[in-house]
Amino acid sequence: MIGLFKVKEKQREQAQNANRGGASVKKQSAGELRLHKDISELNLPSSCAISFPNGKDDLMNFEVSIKPDDGYYHNGTFVFTFQVSPVYPHEAPKVKCKTKVYHPNIDLEGNVCLNILREDWKPVLNINTVIYGLFHLFTEPNSEDPLNHEAAQVLRDNPKLFETNVRRAMTGGYVGQTFFPRCI
Amino acid sequence: MADLEAPQSKSRDLDKLLLRAGNLVGPDFYPGTEVKALISQLSIVSSSFSDFVIRLLSLRVLVVGAGGLGCELLKDLALSGFRNLDVIDMDRIEVTNLNRQFLFRLEDVGKPKAEIAAKRVMERVSGVEIVPHFSRIEDKELEFYNNFNIIALGLDSIEARRYINGVACGFLEYDEDDTPRRETIKPMVDGGTEGFKGHARVIVPGVTPCFECTIWLFPPQVKFPLCTLAETPRNAAHCIEYAHLIKWHEVHGGKSFDPDEPEHMKWVYDEAVKRAELFGIPGVTYSLTQGVVKNIIPAIASTNAIISAACALETLKIVSGCSKTLANYLTYNGGEGLHTKVTEFVRDKDCLVCGPGILIELDTSVTLQKFIDMLEEHPKLLLSKASVKHGKDSLYMQAPPVLEEMHRPNLSKSLYDLMGRVQKDTVHVFGTALKNEEKQSSLTKLRVVFKGADGVADMDTAIGA
Ligand SMILES: [Zn+2]
Numbered sequence: 327m328i329g330l331f332k333v334k335e336k337q338r339e340q341a342q343n344a345n346r347g348g349a350s351v352k353k354q355s356a357g358e359l360r361l362h363k364d365i366s367e368l369n370l371p372s373s374c375a376i377s378f379p380n381g382k383d384d385l386m387n388f389e390v391s392i393k394p395d396d397g398y399y400h401n402g403t404f405v406f407t408f409q410v411s412p413v414y415p416h417e418a419p420k421v422k423c424k425t426k427v428y429h430p431n432i433d434l435e436g437n438v439c440l441n442i443l444r445e446d447w448k449p450v451l452n453i454n455t456v457i458y459g460l461f462h463l464f465t466e467p468n469s470e471d472p473l474n475h476e477a478a479q480v481l482r483d484n485p486k487l488f489e490t491n492v493r494r495a496m497t498g499g500y501v502g503q504t505f506f507p508r509c510i
Numbered sequence: 511m512a513d514l515e516a517p518q519s520k521s522r523d524l525d526k527l528l529l530r531a532g533n534l535v536g537p538d539f540y541p542g543t544e545v546k547a548l549i550s551q552l553s554i555v556s557s558s559f560s561d562f563v564i565r566l567l568s569l570r571v572l573v574v575g576a577g578g579l580g581c582e583l584l585k586d587l588a589l590s591g592f593r594n595l596d597v598i599d600m601d602r603i604e605v606t607n608l609n610r611q612f613l614f615r616l617e618d619v620g621k622p623k624a625e626i627a628a629k630r631v632m633e634r635v636s637g638v639e640i641v642p643h644f645s646r647i648e649d650k651e652l653e654f655y656n657n658f659n660i661i662a663l664g665l666d667s668i669e670a671r672r673y674i675n676g677v678a679c680g681f682l683e684y685d686e687d688d689t690p691r692r693e694t695i696k697p698m699v700d701g702g703t704e705g706f707k708g709h710a711r712v713i714v715p716g717v718t719p720c721f722e723c724t725i726w727l728f729p730p731q732v733k734f735p736l737c738t739l740a741e742t743p744r745n746a747a748h749c750i751e752y753a754h755l756i757k758w759h760e761v762h763g764g765k766s767f768d769p770d771e772p773e774h775m776k777w778v779y780d781e782a783v784k785r786a787e788l789f790g791i792p793g794v795t796y797s798l799t800q801g802v803v804k805n806i807i808p809a810i811a812s813t814n815a816i817i818s819a820a821c822a823l824e825t826l827k828i829v830s831g832c833s834k835t836l837a838n839y840l841t842y843n844g845g846e847g848l849h850t851k852v853t854e855f856v857r858d859k860d861c862l863v864c865g866p867g868i869l870i871e872l873d874t875s876v877t878l879q880k881f882i883d884m885l886e887e888h889p890k891l892l893l894s895k896a897s898v899k900h901g902k903d904s905l906y907m908q909a910p911p912v913l914e915e916m917h918r919p920n921l922s923k924s925l926y927d928l929m930g931r932v933q934k935d936t937v938h939v940f941g942t943a944l945k946n947e948e949k950q951s952s953l954t955k956l957r958v959v960f961k962g963a964d965g966v967a968d969m970d971t972a973i974g975a
Contacts, residue, residue: 353652353676354902355669356722356863363940363953366897366909382904382916413669416725418733435759437736444733449726471737 355412361385364452374457386410389424390457394464398489402427402496402509406438406460408453418447419456425509428495430467430478434504438463439473476502524591527832536831569829572658573597574647574674576623578809579664579701581613582818584627587662588635590826596658598643598650599624606800610811647673655696656681662825663700664818666806668728671700675713675721679864680936682715684957688866690716699824701817704807706845710820711838712828718838719857720864727839727855731805746786746793750802753781769804778803816842860954867936867955874926874960878906881925885939893952896941900929908941926960934959 365385368376373393380387391405404427409420421443422436431439440459442451472478481488491501498508531541571592573583576599584597603611603618603626613630614623622644632640643650647670655661655677665671675698683694698713700721713720738744739752758767758778768774779799786794801808820840827833836852843849859865868890872881878898885893898905905920905928907913920928929935936957943952 353648353673353680354899356672356676356725358902359862359899359938359953362897362899362904362907363951365913366907366940367951368910370910376910377912378916382907382913383902385904385913411669412672416668416728417731431737433740433756433760435756437756437759439735439737439740441735445735447730447733449730471735473737473740475741 357410357412357414357416358386361410361414361453364454367452368454368457370454370457371461374461376457386412390460392457392461392464394461397465398467398492399427399429399464399496402464404464404509408456415449415452418443418451419453421456421460426495426506427509428474428477428492428501428504428506429463430469430472430474430481431463433473437473439471441471527826528591528830532833534833536834539831541832570594570596570658571825571829572655572661573664574661574670575599575664575666576611576627576642577601577607577664577666578610578811578814579666579703579818579821580623581611581627582814583662583664583701583821584631584640585613585635586818586822587825588631588638588640590822592825593638595628595638596641596643597624597628598645598647599627600644600646606797610809610814612811652677652680658696660825660828661696661698662821663698664821665700665702668725671702671721672725674698676863678713679715679720679722682864684716684866684869686869688869690866697828699821699828701821703809703813703817706810706813706843708813708817708842710817710824710836710840710842712824712835713838714828714835715864716866717857719855720861722863723858723861724839724855743785743789743791746782746791746795746798747802749785749789749791749794750778750782750799752785753778754803757781757785769800775800775803810844813842813844816844862938862953862955865955867957869957869959871959871961872925874924874963876925877922878925878928879921882906882921885941891939891954892944893939893941893954894944896939899938899940900935903928905929905937925958926963929958931963932960933963 362385365376365388370376373395375391376388377391378385378388386409388408389405390408391403393403394400403425405424407422407424411417411420421438421440423432423438424436426434426436438460440456440463442455442459467481469478469482477488477491480491495501495506496508496510499506529541531539535541571587571594573580573587573595576584576597580597580599584595587595599622601623602620603614603623605616605619607623608614608616608619611623613627618626622642624642624644628640628642632638655674661674661678663671663674665674678696678698681694681696683691685691695715695717697715700709700711700713702709712718734748734751736755739748740756743749743752754767758781767778775796779794779796782794782799786792800806820836820842824836827835837854839853839855841851841853857864868888870884870888876884882896882898885891885896895908897907904917905925906917929937934957936955938953938955940951940953942949943954944950945952
């Protein structure tokens with residue numbers, strides 16, 4: 327038993343001190359704290375860069391650009407937006423690809439099929455893991471988890487044509503009926 | 511006055527708790543009509559009242575949430591003799607609430623839950639005074655929460671619980687020897703239900719584990735892989751999530767989906783039906799659509815009633831001392847048969863929210879740079895390359911370079927100024943710490959006290975520089 331009400335007088339005194347002590351600052355969420363730590367510990371390959379469009383006071387929304395140095399997507403620049411909720415890391419960050427890309431695992435609205443962003447997210451994972459996961463999607467696009475059905479089919483059936491399509495999309499052009507702006 | 515002298519019918523069970531002594535009562539418990547009068551705030555202030563009674567006169571309880579649990583809680587607390595309640599909820603009443611949120615009627619649809627709940631309970635329970643707050647919990651000043659002796663939570667989101675937990679633990683202060691100062695403890699009683707399952711817990715910050723100490727208790731949400739939704743839906747939920755997560759953006763572009771907008775929900779439902787037909791999947795209904803999209807498990811009125819009763823009883827016990835409180839987490843499962851169990855979880859002594867943190871005393875002239883250097887020397891920290899965060903403000907970030915540059919001008923400023931010239935407050939520092947001769951990533955809470963600031967601190971634990 328905590329005997330809370332034995333000390334009411336002190337409480338009054340404390341109320342008078344309230345303005346001098348803490349509790350005057352806007353509350354941060356524990357999720358935000360963890361995110362700041364994650365960000366300060368980022369260890370990114372030189373082909374990835376992070377930026378904060380809303381400045382230093384909003385780290386919960388940021389962008390990561392990935393410039394693969396290898397593979398089908400060599401030299402393209404792909405920008406992802408990250409939205410981190412106050413419940414982080416209980417919930418994965420929401421990630422979307424801002425750059426329109428011809429990719430089996432990314433659809434034309436920017437949805438990304440990456441297991442650790444959805445079904446396999448665990449609170450021990452962090453922003454760094456997610457960025458590496460995204461990076462991996464470009465070095466090894468995967469036709470088994472398709473979000474862009476046509477692109478996946480081409481990759482599976484005709485890798486040469488897939489390569490041509492990716493190049494055409496990245497230099498700005500049509501693949502089928504879809505126009506892709508230049509990102510190289 | 512009538513209440514006290516009337517035959518003991520209405521409050522017979524309450525009387526058994528409050529009018530008799532017992533083996534399980536707390537050290538400060540004095541059985542008698544005074545306690546009962548106090549909890550009820552009856553305006554019969556008499557010169558014969560003891561100090562104990564006078565102390566309790568300003569007792570206030572805040573109920574957070576006026577939904578399924580909140581309605582029950584307000585009613586239960588009012589009927590337990592509490593006369594001074596506040597209730598906060600940002601939602602308006604919807605038709606689908608009416609089956610279990612029994613304080614609401616059809617004509618109330620569209621009105622704020624907090625206001626109607628307060629009104630209805632006041633109509634039915636004489637003498638109770640309930641102040642409604644139609645507001646987001648984040649929109650209230652922190653001092654608002656300090657006005658209450660106890661906070662009872664009837665919420666359905668982790669986010670809201672985490673917020674209130676942070677606020678309540680924010681009032682907690684520790685002595686030099688890291689014992690919590692009793693007068694700063696803001697107890698919480700928390701209820702939660704999901705279908706036939708529920709929990710009730712007592713959180714006494716600094717004494718029992720807070721939400722953050724046991725955040726792992728909340729199960730992760732089930733999320734389906736996007737590619738399954740796009741390619742190989744197998745059940746009704748897959749079809750609904752496809753419409754909600756993929757189809758919506760395809761058709762509406764940048765317009766964001768609002769789960770509280772019935773037209774949006776109807777659109778998702780219609781699309782999910784089409785998708786289900788395409789794949790020959792049965793079972794898509796409008797209410798399942800709502801459930802999947804809002805991630806709700808159907809609420810059961812009886813579960814709410816049982817959990818809320820447990821919470822109200824704990825609140826009464828904390829306030830009156832008439833019995834030991836629940837230690838500290840009760841689970842209830844009425845799915846098949848009935849199972850309840852109480853588990854005593856333990857605190858995380860390094861909890862960033864309720865833990866004492868490390869006490870550091872500083873001169874008001876210390877610059878942020880000097881402070882960061884001190885952390886490296888501090889025997890309990892040995893923290894190199896520290897980043898510093900104060901509430902919502904990050905004061906310094908070592909990395910990435912783009913953020914380091916934005917924060918660099920802070921290094922030459924005094925920490926006292928950067929922290930808004932308060933005499934003492936909490937900061938969090940993170941970086942690489944040397945633990946057992948090994949470098950580890952570390953995140954620590956510090957209690958910073960400024961010497962020579964207003965109301966000079968007489969603590970003698972100085973930074974070990
Ligand atoms: Zn804690």
